[in-house]
Amino acid sequence: xxxxxxxxxxxxxxxxxxxxxxxxxxxxxxxxxxxxxxxxxxxxxxxxxxxxxxxxxxxxxxxxxxxxxxxxxxxxxxxxxxxxxxxxxxxxxxxxxxxxxxxxxxxxxxxxxxxxxxx
Numbered sequence: 001x002x003x004x005x006x007x008x009x010x011x012x013x014x015x016x017x018x019x020x021x022x023x024x025x026x027x028x029x030x031x032x033x034x035x036x037x038x039x040x041x042x043x044x045x046x047x048x049x050x051x052x053x054x055x056x057x058x059x060x061x062x063x064x065x066x067x068x069x070x071x072x073x074x075x076x077x078x079x080x081x082x083x084x085x086x087x088x089x090x091x092x093x094x095x096x097x098x099x100x101x102x103x104x105x106x107x108x109x110x111x112x113x114x115x116x117x118x119x
């Protein structure tokens with residue numbers, strides 16, 4: 001003889017479980033397009049700062065000077081993005097970190113590329 005267990009009954013006054021909030025598709029797309037434009041600006045700034053560091057490096061100065069130009073370019077680049085993109089106040093720390101890394105490695109890459117190509 002088998003005895004079936006009773007199914008657990010939820011009390012009527014029990015709290016409902018977790019429910020996902022409604023997805024804000026226009027807000028999501030607005031944020032992603034904003035990040036796309038900021039990324040394009042950061043890449044262009046990385047290239048410009050890399051070229052500026054190369055030009056300064058051709059003036060027979062110590063290597064620390066072009067590197068300092070690059071670091072200053074990263075700082076000025078983030079300030080420029082804040083001025084150009086009005087929605088930058090909504091960026092998260094991760095958004096800013098990715099933009100700073102992109103400017104820094106863009107500067108470093110183009111500076112070393114041009115320095116390696118020059119005689």
